[in-house]
Amino acid sequence: MSILTNQIYSIPINQLLNEVAGRRFYVNRKEAMHYCSPASGGWGVVRVACMIPEVEVVFVIPIGCGRHGAIASFANETVDKLNFFLVDEVGIVIGEHLEGLESALSILVEEKKPKGLLICSTCMDDLLGTDYKSLERELEDKLGVIIRHGKMNPILSETKKAPELMIQQNIYEFLNEPTQQDDGINIIGSFVSVEKNSELEVLLLEAGVTEVRHIASCESFETYQKLASSSANILVNSLGIVATTYLEKTKKQKKILAYQGFTLDEIDKGYQLIEEHCQRKLNTQTLREQYIKTLEENKIYQGKTVAIGATVNARAFELAKFLSELGFEVRYIISKSVSDIDKPCVRWLEEHAPKAVVLPNLEPSIGMAEDIIDSVDYCFGLDAAWLFKTRYLVDLSFNKLLYGYTGGIELMKQISQCQVFEGNIVEEIYKANFVV
Amino acid sequence: MKGFLRKLAPFSPDYSGVNAVFHELGGLVIINGADGCIGNVTGYDEPRFFSQNTLIVSSGLREINAIIGDEESLMQKINDLGLKQNINFVILLGTPTSAVIASDHKGISKLVTESLEIPVHAIGTTGMETYEIGVEKGLLKLAESFVQPLEVKTGGVNIIGCTPLDYWGPNQVNEMILALETEQVKVNSCWTMREGICGIRKTLAADINLVVSTAGIKAAKYLEERYGIPYVVGVPIGKQGTKKIADQIKQVCDMDELVERSTDKRDEIDTLIIGDHVWANSFRNYLEFKNKKAQIVVGSFFMMAVEYLRDDDCSFESEDDFLNKVALLKPKKIIGDPMYKKLLKESWAIQFVEIPHLAVSSRLHWDHEITYVGNNIEIV
Numbered sequence: 103m104s105i106l107t108n109q110i111y112s113i114p115i116n117q118l119l120n121e122v123a124g125r126r127f128y129v130n131r132k133e134a135m136h137y138c139s140p141a142s143g144g145w146g147v148v149r150v151a152c153m154i155p156e157v158e159v160v161f162v163i164p165i166g167c168g169r170h171g172a173i174a175s176f177a178n179e180t181v182d183k184l185n186f187f188l189v190d191e192v193g194i195v196i197g198e199h200l201e202g203l204e205s206a207l208s209i210l211v212e213e214k215k216p217k218g219l220l221i222c223s224t225c226m227d228d229l230l231g232t233d234y235k236s237l238e239r240e241l242e243d244k245l246g247v248i249i250r251h252g253k254m255n256p257i258l259s260e261t262k263k264a265p266e267l268m269i270q271q272n273i274y275e276f277l278n279e280p281t282q283q284d285d286g287i288n289i290i291g292s293f294v295s296v297e298k299n300s301e302l303e304v305l306l307l308e309a310g311v312t313e314v315r316h317i318a319s320c321e322s323f324e325t326y327q328k329l330a331s332s333s334a335n336i337l338v339n340s341l342g343i344v345a346t347t348y349l350e351k352t353k354k355q356k357k358i359l360a361y362q363g364f365t366l367d368e369i370d371k372g373y374q375l376i377e378e379h380c381q382r383k384l385n386t387q388t389l390r391e392q393y394i395k396t397l398e399e400n401k402i403y404q405g406k407t408v409a410i411g412a413t414v415n416a417r418a419f420e421l422a423k424f425l426s427e428l429g430f431e432v433r434y435i436i437s438k439s440v441s442d443i444d445k446p447c448v449r450w451l452e453e454h455a456p457k458a459v460v461l462p463n464l465e466p467s468i469g470m471a472e473d474i475i476d477s478v479d480y481c482f483g484l485d486a487a488w489l490f491k492t493r494y495l496v497d498l499s500f501n502k503l504l505y506g507y508t509g510g511i512e513l514m515k516q517i518s519q520c521q522v523f524e525g526n527i528v529e530e531i532y533k534a535n536f537v538v
Numbered sequence: 539m540k541g542f543l544r545k546l547a548p549f550s551p552d553y554s555g556v557n558a559v560f561h562e563l564g565g566l567v568i569i570n571g572a573d574g575c576i577g578n579v580t581g582y583d584e585p586r587f588f589s590q591n592t593l594i595v596s597s598g599l600r601e602i603n604a605i606i607g608d609e610e611s612l613m614q615k616i617n618d619l620g621l622k623q624n625i626n627f628v629i630l631l632g633t634p635t636s637a638v639i640a641s642d643h644k645g646i647s648k649l650v651t652e653s654l655e656i657p658v659h660a661i662g663t664t665g666m667e668t669y670e671i672g673v674e675k676g677l678l679k680l681a682e683s684f685v686q687p688l689e690v691k692t693g694g695v696n697i698i699g700c701t702p703l704d705y706w707g708p709n710q711v712n713e714m715i716l717a718l719e720t721e722q723v724k725v726n727s728c729w730t731m732r733e734g735i736c737g738i739r740k741t742l743a744a745d746i747n748l749v750v751s752t753a754g755i756k757a758a759k760y761l762e763e764r765y766g767i768p769y770v771v772g773v774p775i776g777k778q779g780t781k782k783i784a785d786q787i788k789q790v791c792d793m794d795e796l797v798e799r800s801t802d803k804r805d806e807i808d809t810l811i812i813g814d815h816v817w818a819n820s821f822r823n824y825l826e827f828k829n830k831k832a833q834i835v836v837g838s839f840f841m842m843a844v845e846y847l848r849d850d851d852c853s854f855e856s857e858d859d860f861l862n863k864v865a866l867l868k869p870k871k872i873i874g875d876p877m878y879k880k881l882l883k884e885s886w887a888i889q890f891v892e893i894p895h896l897a898v899s900s901r902l903h904w905d906h907e908i909t910y911v912g913n914n915i916e917i918v
Contacts (some may be wrong), residue, residue, distance in 0.1 A: 109620075135595040135615050138573050140581035140588075164634040166551035166571075166665025169578045173547050173900045186548050188541035191637060191666050206542045225572055225635045229604055256572035257601040257635060464573065466619065469593050528588045532901055538577030 110467045110475060115451050115458040118440065127440045128260045129462040136464035138538045141413065141485040145293050145500055146171045146537025147222065147254040147269045152181055153293075154273050156323040157218040158210055160185045162203055164194075167224045167254065174535035185210060194226055200237055204244075211245045217323040218248040218276045222269075225257040250275045256538075260439075262344075270345040273317060277330035280353065286313040286332035288355070291342025292362070292415075292503045295319050301389060301508040302336075305373075309380040334379050338362045338505060340417075340441050361443060362503065363417065364424035364510045366393065372506070386507065393507035400514045401429050409434040409476075409490045411483025412463040413536060414498040419447040421482060421498075422455060424510070428517075432458045433478055436485055461489075480517070484531050487523065495523040499534070540856045545880040549839065550703055550897040553631045553663040554583035555672025555753070557594060558701035559680065561586055563735045564626045566619070567594040570612060570641060571633025575665060582900040583669070585702050595619075604639045609646055616650050616658070626735050627684075628658040629676075637664035659683060669703050669897045670814070670840045673753035677729060681757040681764070685741045692743040694726030695787050698761075698769070699754025701730060703897040704814045705911065706904055713912025714750070717774040720913065721784030729754070746770060746787050752815045752843050771846060773820035775911050778827040807850075807867045809834045812874030813895055815842040817911075821873065824915065835867055840897070857881055864888075873917075875899050876906075891917055 111131065113121050118129075125132055148171025151159045161168045165188055175181045187206050193199040207219060219241075223234060234251040242249045252272035255265050270291065287306055289295055295316030296302045303314045313328070320326040334356040335346045346357040358379050360372030370390075377384050408430045410418050419440065422432045432455040440448055451458055461468065463485070468475075474491045481492040496516055498504075504512050557567050557579050569576045576596035580587050584594075597612050616628065628650070630643050643660035651658045661675050677699065695718065700711055711731045718725055726744035727737040741761070747769040749758045758769035770787055774780035809825060811818040811834060818836040825832055837852045839860070850867075854860040860881055864872070872878065872888055875895040882888055893910050894903035909916045 130598075133611070133615060133618055134598075135568065135619060136573050136576070136598040137593075137595050138576045138580055143577060143581075163548065164551075164664070164666040165548045165668060166553060166575055166578065166634055167548075169548045169550065169900070170574070170582045173582050173902060176547060177902055186543040188543065188548065189666070190541075191664060195638065202539075202541065206539055209539060209542070210544070225601075225604075226638050228601070229635065229638055254574065256574040257599060257604060259573065259600070261601075464596075464598070466593075466595050469595065535901075536581065538573045538581070 110461065110471060111465050112459040112461045115435075115448065115460060116456060118448055118460050119445065122440055126260070129437045129439055129460060130464045131462065135466040137466040137469040138464060139469070139485075139488070140536065141488045141531045142463055143536035143538040144266070144413065146174055147252070147265050148172060148184065148537065149175045149178065150269045150273060150293070151220055151222055151252060152183055153317050154218070154220065154276055155320050155326050156216055157220055157276060158183050158185060158214055158216040159220045159222065160187055160203075160207065160210065161222045161224075161254065162187045162189060162199065162227065163224050163254075164189055164226065170537045171254070174537050177535050183216070189226070194230065194232075197232065200232070203237075204241060207241060207245060211247055216247060218250065219245075220250050220252055220272060220276075222252040222254050224253070225255045228253065228255045228257065248276055266341055267344040270342045271348045274329065274345055274349055276323075276326070277353065278327055280330040282331065283333045283354070284312050284331045285310055286315055286328065287311050288329050288332045288335045289314065289316045289338055290335045290346050290349070291337050291339030292316070293318065293500050294503050296503055296505050301506040305384045305386065306376070306380075309376075309382045309384055311380065334358055336360050336376065338503065340443065359443075361417065362505050362509070363420050364504075364513055365420060365427065366397065368420055369393070369507055369510060389507040393510055396511045396514055397427070400518060401427070404429040405431060406480060407431050407433045407478040408480045408482065409478045409486040409492070410436065411481065411486030412436045412438055413485045413534070414483040415500045415503065416482075416498055417444055417447070419444040419451065422458065423447045423450050425482075426451065426455045428514070430480065431455070433476065434459055434461060434486070434490065436461045436463050436483070436489070438463045480520070484527065484534055487527050488531060493522055494520040495527075496520060497530075539858055543857060545857060546877055546898070547900070550583045550669035550900075551578060551663070551665045552667040552669060552672030552675070553633060553665055554579045555669035555674075555701070555703060556629065556631055556661050556663055556676040557584060558669070558703050559673055559676030559730050560629050561592050561594075562590055562730060562733065563592065563738065565592060565629055566621065566625060566627075567592065567629045567631065568597060568616065569594065569631050569633060570597040570599060570636040570643065571665070572596070572599050572635060575633040575635075583703065583896070585706055585896065585904050599633075599635055604635060607639065609641060613646055613650055617653060621654060621656060625656055628654075628656055630658060630660045631663045632665070633663070634665040637666065657683070668840055670751070670753040673699070673701055673703065673751065674756050674841075677754055677757035678760060680729065680738055681760045684735070684738045685761070685765075686739045688740065688742045690743065691745070692726065694724035694744045696726050696741050696744045696747045697728040698747050698749045698758050699751035699816070700728055701751070704751045704817060704895070705731065706894070706896040707907060707909065709909065710911055713909055713914060714774055717780040717912040718748075718784065721780055723784045723787050729757075742767070748772070748783065748787060750816060752841050754816075755843055771816055771843070772823070773817050773911055775820045776824040776827060776915060777913055779820060779824045780913060782823070806833060807835050807869040808832045809871045809873060810837055810864065810867055810869040811835070812837050812839070812872065812878055813893065814838065814840060815846065819846055821910065835869065837863065876903055893917065
């Protein structure tokens with residue numbers, strides 16, 4: 103039995119920018135409830151917090167917070183650095199929890215001898231204004247380890263200090279002042295690095311970059327510290343925007359906004375910015391030609407309909423543009439927001455994919471649908487494949503970073519080699535362990 | 539140290555417990571909090587999310603709403619949902635954030651009930667207690683507000699306290715019902731799996747209630763006081779256990795002599811069973827039917843019912859408390875959720891029998907199909 107109206111709120115692409123301008127370009131309606139299915143979300147704060155090697159993470163939480171992140175972390179990898187300090191109503195209101203926390207941290211430091219502690223608080227401490235900064239200073243002296251404070255506070259979602267942005271900064275706050283900067287470059291904003299011997303790495307090394315670094319590749323606190331020596335950061339995903347600004351300010355590392363993209367324009371633009379930083383021409387010609395050739399060969403999808411989800415490791419509107427160029431008819435885009443860098447793509451889609459409509463990723467009327475919303479030939483992202491009946495599914499998981507010309511070629515290969523999806527989409531969603 | 543988890547994930551919170559009670563009943567569940575709160579429920583505590591149509595939404599509480607105490611917008615959001623007339627109810631639940639700003643959910647419920655002409659029930663969750671507290675509150679709300687007077691009594695038993703958080707598995711509830719039916723006990727209603735709202739409404743047609751989880755005891759007591767329906771506490775496990783329960787149901791006999799067990803007490807503990815207290819007690823009975831001399835202790839990280847405790851039974855307040863108590867008990871075998879294995883020292887060489895408890899390990903083991911109720915026990 104479906105209990106609510108079957109009208110699903112959506113925004114035609116040509117009205118999108120006007121409609122969301124009044125809500126700071128967030129697609130979800132301010133006046134609407136949020137529908138958070140297991141198919142929504144991403145890595146979540148807990149899993150990202152655990153990326154710093156040899157740093158113990160302590161979430162100071164009521165029992166109702168952190169369970170999803172903990173289970174997702176346990177499901178994905180061997181996490182032995184995740185700790186929870188549970189608070190109750192009275193304790194947190196009178197600030198008593200900080201006393202208990204101090205004892206807990208002492209035990210942890212004594213037993214596990216970490217190089218640092220990342221303490222993450224939640225919405226409650228935010229509202230009560232708990233002073234973690236003083237605690238940080240006091241306990242650093244007492245315990246003799248670096249202590250930093252992060253937040254898992256979704257009440258600040260849709261702000262400039264949204265938790266998914268701030269945690270990306272927190273994971274670089276353990277970096278010391280570098281004694282000397284080298285010609286290394288960090289990749290920021292993605293959960294995984296580019297693969298070894300990937301296009302980006304080879305091009306950068308050829309251009310004189312000494313090392314391409316990513317936090318996920320750091321096996322020890324010592325190698326993690328090398329991130330501070332890099333002279334620049336390539337921002338591949340806007341999730342890392344706050345982090346790169348922080349690193350620019352504190353470590354004087356230049357910010358290169360070379361976002362991941364699949365269209366020729368976007369890839370070219372990214373490499374131009376990197377070239378400007380390196381003050382050298384990158385040897386992209388052959389790759390670019392290969393990409394253009396593959397692109398031409400793959401313009402074979404005329405009339406094939408597409409839905410793009412919000413759980414793809416890509417910029418949804420940029421991906422929509424790329425797919426339209428391949429001939430796809432983009433019908434649906436599920437999205438949380440339209441960032442500044444996406445606006446040109448939206449304007450392009452207004453003209454070239456006028457039938458496309460945008461669904462807010464947390465739209466409650468999605469949960470009220472009496473049946474599947476529509477059928478499409480291809481879905482990109484598990485959330486799209488759950489909402490729309492599809493013949494082909496391209497996952498585009500957060501666990502792999504497709505970048506540059508070869509990233510685009512790889513995606514085209516995935517599309518062309520895609521088998522008819524006969525799997526169980528619910529199982530796939532659970533395997534992905536998304537956290538809202 | 540109490541409240542410090544180094545190996546375990548936080549357990550299911552109270553609002554997941556309430557949702558588990560109402561999930562199949564054709565209503566709308568609203569969690570008044572930021573979106574992370576609902577993410578626990580939909581993704582990690584509710585395995586029926588994709589198979590049942592009950593809608594669960596988050597109010598999307600944001601800092602500005604919390605700081606200025608904006609409850610108008612929550613009411614507006616509920617009104618704007620465009621609820622259809624065939625909705626049975628709305629359940630409004632609190633979270634840590636709404637608790638700390640003392641949101642007036644009762645007031646909101648009253649106002650929205652008036653404007654929508656749909657019953658809106660506020661259930662006092664805070665996200666700071668564990669699931670069984672929420673299940674208990676949800677079941678009590680069902681008993682107080684959803685049970686309807688009936689003119690005809692058709693007999694049978696109501697099973698009180700089935701939620702996936704305790705009894706997940708493809709056939710768990712079916713096994714329980716089948717076991718009772720084998721003993722000629724007719725099941726009138728099962729709170730709250732496998733039944734829609736109609737099952738709850740016909741509750742008063744039954745002669746007796748069977749409470750199968752600790753969280754169900756309060757509702758059963760309420761139904762006894764309010765409607766004179768007696769109750770039995772226990773889970774049908776194994777043929778003899780089921781027969782004993784069936785006998786109690788038929789005769790409403792005394793609980794005390796459920797199992798004949800040896801009065802010789804040995805220092806050596808054979809088995810420690812960890813789980814919901816009512817289930818764990820029943821599983822102990824099952825094992826004792828097989829071996830009267832077995833020394834079995836029940837323990838739980840969750841609420842335990844004092845009246846059903848034996849002397850050695852223990853409540854675990856923390857990971858450290860668990861370790862200390864296990865070190866003292868030195869059981870040869872532990873039966874419980876696989877997550878607890880992480881707490882044990884390797885040197886102890888304790889045999890561990892895994893029975894997933896969804897409120898503990900969530901999705902990590904919910905596909906681990908195992909039958910731990912009824913007549914077809916697959917373990918031990």
